[in-house]
Amino acid sequence: MQEKFIEESETRVDVNQMAVFPGAACGSWLSVRLELIGGLITFFAALFAVLSRDTVDPALVGLSISSSLQVTIALTVLMRTASDVETNIVAVERIKEYVELKQEAPWEDPSHPAPGDWPTVGEVTFQDYQLRYREGLDLVLKGVSFSIRGGEKVGIVGRTGAGKSSLTLALFRIIEPAGGSILIDDVDISQLGLHALRSRIT
Ligand SMILES: Nc1ncnc2c1ncn2[C@@H]1O[C@H](COP(=O)(O)OP(=O)(O)OP(=O)(O)O)[C@@H](O)[C@H]1O
Numbered sequence: 001m002q003e004k005f006i007e008e009s010e011t012r013v014d015v016n017q018m019a020v021f022p023g024a025a026c027g028s029w030l031s032v033r034l035e036l037i038g039g040l041i042t043f044f045a046a047l048f049a050v051l052s053r054d055t056v057d058p059a060l061v062g063l064s065i066s067s068s069l070q071v072t073i074a075l076t077v078l079m080r081t082a083s084d085v086e087t088n089i090v091a092v093e094r095i096k097e098y099v100e101l102k103q104e105a106p107w108e109d110p111s112h113p114a115p116g117d118w119p120t121v122g123e124v125t126f127q128d129y130q131l132r133y134r135e136g137l138d139l140v141l142k143g144v145s146f147s148i149r150g151g152e153k154v155g156i157v158g159r160t161g162a163g164k165s166s167l168t169l170a171l172f173r174i175i176e177p178a179g180g181s182i183l184i185d186d187v188d189i190s191q192l193g194l195h196a197l198r199s200r201i202t
Pocket residue numbers: 133134137140158159160161162163164165166167
């Protein structure tokens with residue numbers, strides 16, 4: 001038990017380090033570059049102060065050098081903040097994407113409750129059923145009509161891409177119809193709340 005825990009823990013630390021280590025290495029790399037730039041600025045401020053030591057006021061020299069020292073810190077903070085914002089804004093983007101996602105039909109629909117013991121017989125009828133995966137795509141099921149009697153076992157045959165799996169998705173309304181309807185025991189499933197439909201036929 002203990003060994004398993006240690007092993008699991010080590011694996012997870014390894015996985016975590018795969019992301020953390022490059023991040024830390026990049027951070028250090030950035031720091032070196034930024035400090036180098038800051039150092040150069042300070043160096044030139046000092047150099048010019050020395051070169052013009054006879055003409056410039058000593059107070060001004062002090063101010064310019066101490067200001068240039070602060071540039072390093074400011075640069076680092078600026079870059080860190082900018083890269084943090086860039087990293088974290090991904091979360092906002094993701095939420096925005098989910099907010100804009102088209103919602104499924106209502107989970108419960110009180111105005112169309114499923115009849116008490118529906119489905120009793122299990123008779124499934126497709127009427128001129130059409131289905132496409134997304135607006136603008138071709139129809140995948142181009143108006144299929146068939147009827148399966150209650151208790152009957154059927155096999156669906158067709159080459160790959162014929163639409164066998166799509167039929168199942170249609171039955172659970174994972175994908176909504178582009179036309180036509182599916183009746184189960186004479187109830188049009190497109191009228192039901194999704195929860196009523198999916199819980200009764202699973
Ligand atoms: N997520 C999807 N987005 C767009 N088109 C899709 C998607 N899934 C399937 N299709 C298209 O729908 C058609 C029917 O696919 P489906 O998966 O129902 O076939 P299938 O008969 O189950 O095939 P297979 O025997 O390979 O399982 C295919 O032409 C496929 O290109």
